[in-house]
Amino acid sequence: MQVEVLFKNMKLNAKSASRLAVAPMMDWTDRHCRFFHRQLSRHTLLYTEMVTAPALVRGGALHLLAHDVAENPVALQLGGSDPTELAQAARLGWDAGYPEVNLNCGCPSDRVQSGSFGAVLMENPALVAEICAAMIAAGPAEVTVKCRIGVDDQTPEEVLPRFLDAIRAAGVTRVTIHARKAWLQGLSPKENRDIPPLDYALVTHMKATFPDMHIAVNGGVEDLDAASGFLDAGLDGVMVGRAAYHRPWDILARADSRIFGQPDPVQTRADAVARMLPYIERQMGQGTRLAQVTRHMLGLFAGQPGARQWRRVLSENAHKPGAGPELLETALEAVAQTV
Known part of the structure; x- marks a missing residue:
């Protein structure tokens, strides 16, 4: 019972912390990066790099789940497309102490596409719903989703509401939306981070359409002024990526006071x-x-x-x-x- 109460509190802390989050970034947000970021902000939600479900379940690479308790609140991001395998991976994440497990539906890299996961999952909301339901049933960790507004020739105004409706029906209540399309054909992963135009208005509209969901925005957020603006506009959270990595002091060192109303842990x-x-x-x-x-x-x-x-x-x-x-x-x- 004590463990269940502790874990419930960790989930609540992660949800509260998601007002501001540092995005999961491959080769960057490893455990050393997260420990450093935690020295700058006690309250910002941190994410692991994406860990693939096959690596954990078939490869037994449980070392990829290693983290220091001082990193909390911290969430695990998983990649994959098989509901059973992702449910097993989510359970492993819970066993390793992660209160939140996030499903990657936004990465456009060729390697991810070849495994039929990441942004390509935007084309199959029914499968994503099945995956989320299986992950939720696997254990008490909160299951969240990070997605794009659409891929390739999809019309975001049509596909994004259907996608959110599907995952909400599966039991997901928190989603982070990267406010760009992902072009699976014709653009590199680097180009996908910059070239597709940002559509913040659509993300804000999704919050109005799905008021019961916790919706955070990601993509192109460069400073705390912008983050505060999104929160003031009614969004529940903001996820910052490269700016938090390349300029950690600017984003994180005053985040606790400006975003969470708490004292900042370091002054210099x-x-x-x-x-x-x-x-x-x-x-x-x-x-x-x-x-x-x-x-x-x-x-x-x-x-x-x-x-x-x-x-x-x-x-x-x-x-x-x-x-x-x-x-x-x-x-x-x-x-x-x-x-």
Whole structure:
């Protein structure tokens, strides 16, 4: 009973935290990145990189679920298209301590398309509904969906309401909508992040059409002013992607006060670095290389005097044998000499 109550509270915390979230990003939002982001914001919801259900269920790659309890609130994103396999993967996620499991219906990469999941699932809302129902039945983790407004020649005003209606009927109450189409033919994944036009008005209209659903917007959000604007317009949440990774201080260091009405955990970038040092020492003691952590910290001084020196010291030296936490102090000194 105690475990059930704890897990229920974790689900509630994740839902509350989803007012602002950092998007799941392949090769970026690994556990070291998430730990760093958590030092900047206590309340922002963090997501794992997408983990494929086959990797967990058939490949036994349970190490992909590893995370530090200090990352909470954190959600697991899954990719796949087989309802039974995704239900098993969702259960594994719950067993690993994730209060939310998110189904990827938005990634347009060739690898994802070849596995018939990601954005291609937008073409089959009935299958997505079946998948979501199976995942919900598998355990108590909340099942959410991240999708696009449509793919290829679909008419978003027609397909998106049908898609949302289908997943709502399956029991999904939270969805994050990337306000762009995904072009599965003709555009690369990188181009799909920029070229298709954003349609924020459609996402806002979906909130009016489905007032009982928790709807968050994703795509092109560059700062907290924009995030606040979407919340003021009635959306339930905002998910930020590349801006949060490349300019983590700008997005996260004042998120707690501006978005959640809570005190910010750090006041200076040097404070954030200091909070990372014990974690780096622990991780290096377990075989992690310094560069595996510091690569996620390169944008800490973005837009500030000394940003280039900070990046140079870390990028040129963190991979060298013998490099340790003291390199971050050297990088801070290089910044101070510039100011």
